[in-house]
Amino acid sequence: MSDPADSPAPRPEDAETAQGGTPSVPPQDAAPSEAARPETPMGDSRPEADATPGPVPAPSAPQPPDPAEPTPPQAAPQPPAAAGPASQQAAPEPPPAAEPTPPQAAAQQAPAATPAPSTRTPARVPAPPQQHHPAGPLTAAEYHRQAAYYEQMNRQRAIALPPNPRWYRPEAVPKPAIVVLVIAVALFGGWAAFHSTGVGIGLSLTGIALLAVPLAAGDRADLVPRLPGAVLVAALYSVAAIRDAGWVVFLCTAAAVLLTPLVLTPQRRFSGTAITVFMGWLEGLAEAFRWAKRGRRAKDGRSDERNAAGMRNLWVALITAALLVVFGGLFAAADSTFADLVVKLLPEVSAAEVILRLLFAAFLFPLGLLWVYTAVAKPNYDSTRPEGEHRTVSRFELSVPLGALNLLFVAFIAVQLRVFLGGEAYVLETNGLTFAEYARRGFWQLSFVSALSLVVIAVAAWLAPKRSYADRWTARILLGTLCALSMVVVASALYRMYTYAETYGLTRMRVWIFTVELWLAVLFALVIVCCWKLRAAWLPRAVLASGALALLALAASNPDALIARYNIEHERRLDIDYLSGLSDDAVPELAALEGDERDCALQRPRDGDDDERDLMAWNLGHQRAAGILKPYEDSRLCDWGDTYGLGEDGIDDEGGDPPSADAQETVAPVEPEMETDIAAAPPAAGFFQIATCDSLDHETTSEWLGDEVDEWGLSPSGATNAFIDTTSPGSAWLTCGFFADGVAIEAKLEYTDSWEAAYDRVTASLSAYSAEDWLVQERSDSYVLSTGSDEERQFQYYRTTENLVLYAYISGVARDVVSEAAADDLTGQMESLYATFA
Secondary structure, eight states, X not given: OOOGXXXXXXXXXGXXXXXXXXXXXXXXXXOTTSOOOOXXXXXXXXXXXXXXXXXXXXXXXXXXOOTTSOOOOOXXXXXXXXXXHHHHHSOOOOOOXXXXXXXXXXXXXXXXXXXXXXXXXOOOOOOOOOXXXXXXXXXXXXXXXXXXXXXXHHHHHHHOOOOXXXXXXXXXXXXXXXXXXXXXXXXXXXXXXXXXXXXXXXXXXXXXXHHHHHHHHSOGGGHXXXXXXXXXXXXXXXXXXXXXXXXXXXXXXXXXXXXXXXXXSOOOSHXXXXXXXXTGGGGGHHHHHHHHHHTTSOTTSOHHHHHHHHHHHHHHHHHHHHHHXXXXXXXXXXXXXXXXXXXXXXXXXXXXXXXXXXHHHHHHHHHHHHHHHHHHHOXXXXXXXXXXXXXXXXXXXXXXXXXXXXXXXXXXXXXXHXXXXXXXXXXXXXXXXXXXXXXXXXXXXXXXXHHHHHHHHHHHHHHOOOSSHHHHHHXXXXXXXXXXXXXXXXXXXXXXXXXXXXXXXXXXXXHHHHHHHHHHHHHHHHHHHHHHHTOOTTHHHHHHHHHHXXXXXXXXXXXXXXXXXXXXXXXXXXXXXXXXXXXXXXXXXXXXXOHHHHHHHHHGGGTTOOOOOOGGGOOHHHHHHHHHHXXXXXXXXXXXXXXXXXXXXXXXXXXXXXXXXXXSOOOOOOOOOOOSSOOOOOOOTTTSSGGGGGGSOHHHHHHHHGXXXXXXXXXXXXXXEEEEEOSTTOEEEEEEEEEETTEEEEEEEEEOSSHHHHHHHHHHHHHHHHTTTXXXXXXXXXXXXXXXXXXXXXXXXXXXXXXXEEEEEEESOSOHHHHHXXXXXXHHHHHXXXXXXX
């Protein structure tokens, strides 16, 4: 091969290219007088970046190619067109290399320019087209190959997405055992977490495993800082193994799922904490799968060893499973007791349930893998802006709104003190309400005020000026005062709910409200400390930790048992239907009831549920209740006609369905025992007037209906009418109609000339409706009829008093227990009002 110096200069017409590195037209013959241009790695000539012509540098010795960057073959330079015969016979001696000028020497000594370090492995660049003619112009085929090469390179540069620096860790390589553990945890969770008979220890073990694997995969130096949060989250997961109340288990498990990423990658600011809590970590899912794939490709050349180790682990798992299946089946066939244990461990499931469990396992695998990679990558969502470098307001702009708001709080608290000191008599005199009704009406507004105050304080603290001594003390006084006044509002809301619960009893909703209000009080105490120090770096973690501790305190109090014990000890008419709907945690408390109340409270939840729980659905609450509920599984001891009732206010916040048809008895009315020689008094003409309906307290009836009606309560409707006929034997009636959103109520008092006529009127109605789809039930002094379901539910109420027939019709209320309370209240008001006219 000849020396490069012996080759003639390149032809300039071969260097025509289009912008972007792609030739625009095929090469054509050019004049030999054009100056040569430097060559590209592909052998074609390109114009220099600087279009301004400059002096041509002296030729220098050819530089050796950089071994780090392979250079594609280049076309040899072409000889001049006007070469003489001598030059065709022998090549002239190469001229001696000229001494390089200082800039050229520096360029020769400097290493080859290296590209900026990339955080992601670049896409594979296709090999450049080979040149088959080292000396000569580019052919059309070579030209098109070069055009395709540069076009593909440009396309790859445009498609390549920059990596996410928050998650991308190219140096991190997972151990094969970690990925295998994540798969095992996902399969275990799909099998054990949820069952048709309930949740229990399986859900707890799944959650704890999803937390333990990331802690094991992370850096050991991070284990101690993560340990306190990990213990707190593990305690939340463990609630499912202790409590049977589904609503408590849901709250604790949901909180644990939201807090697990914060344990693995703690954040220091509110912004980072909020993004992590609201699942901003989901953006790292793609990087987590790339990280898992890197475990198969080791950078140190040991990929074969890693793959071999992974295959050995897979074979170990398969052989272990085969041995357990074979020998376990033989042991189960040999001993019935062991077979029962195997059946409990491997419950019978349908094909649909198998598919659902596999789908849940497919959901748990990416979740567990992402949490493991979170522990490894430790992404940071905190704002990069230094603290305090944001726009603040002036002292005047802060003082005016906060000062006015503090004065408003002071005025409201002064009014509240007057109300609480005056007691129920003051409330009745000024509002015409009982103290419990007054407390219920204002509770939700005060709770919203408390939550809104936290938002206002957070924004004001962020905008407050802190440059001077006066600025800092102004912020401390205004924010601290607002926090203290807000705590008084929280105390007022708590007192209102306590008064309402004292009157009407406890429910799950009211226990949850107590928990949230107490947590708000703790938050205000933490904010007061921050306002004094004017630093809140620790506040995000303190807020979340206090919330987790509040949930653990709620679970430790055993709320379902607390509700049953409180309502039983306060000796009020019990809502047995509501108490029987509580979880197994309340069964030991319900066992303290006597007679029919005990039978109904312990029997009703077990109707139609004779299946034994799966082993992974075991929890301590169910285990304690199993022995007490055993005698009530196959019996029908409850008499719903006498026992089915409701709380004092008729509002159970959650309630339950009406008794089923097989648990109730359709009865015929019993003829009352009354004297027949007592003549009925003539109808009170003053009562049977449409204006009489205005004297009824329909707001009280709205309170009985509770959340079945909107906040505006009942309003008079067009169904109101009256009739009176004083001629012997005399007849009259008055119907008062009311309505709310989707709810209609009609209450009627009818006058008859004797008790026999009243009895016959009720008997005829019961006979007519019992022949249809209406369910007729007898109470101690009345009859109730019901049909339909949910919003289409219809309810009727009949009662007689001497020669008066009291009737009520209610539609749109799903719970019969609530309808009966409202009907009894409204007809009772009509009866009492008629007595004043008679």
